[in-house]
Amino acid sequence: MHKTQPHHQDFYSLCKSHMNKYVLAETSDGRQFDGIIVDVDAENVILAVPMASNDMSVYQDSQMANQRQWGWYGFYPPYGYYGYGFRPRFSRLVLPLAALTALSVLPWF
Template sequence: MNYNHQHMYELCKQHMHSYVLAEMNDGSQIDGIITGLDDECVYMAIPLGQDNQMPGYHHDNRQFGFGGFGYGYPGYGYSGYGYGYGRPRRFRRLILPLAALTALSVLPWY
């Protein structure tokens, strides 16, 4: 690992489960909660509603439950295929390569 890669790894490790703003080497910024870390990637939960189609970054788009199809209540009830799991999702998983991170800032919770 080079110095910058090791430095970003340590910053992410120090701010695990914190709400952060990550800046990428292409200048893009993404805010979210750091949920995991390994030698190559940082795993984040990003709020839905952000531009989730960033090129080059992998999104875990698995849909749990069958939200939106149950008896007029989005995310609840029988969908014809199975049961929903309660509340609708508010976050989406984003996997970012550590090598692409250039800065990490802790953001306040509101």
């Protein structure tokens, strides 16, 4: 148990020093995630991860569900509806600091 506290503190400091940078995070189960560190707290790091083109269908489905549930007010769809200039390019991913095993800064190109 004494090992987890320094591990937490090390990754907290590392993530804080790389705020707003594009990184590759590896978890203890071997999965890797690339994204931009947007926030860090005592327990978690939050990444903005790029959405793949197949993730767009999930976003579109959620927009259509909202439309069916709430309907449009007036003739035009709500502001920011997909197809009117807004398309999310990133989604948020929350990773526990305890699960991190590696963090590397990646180039932007």
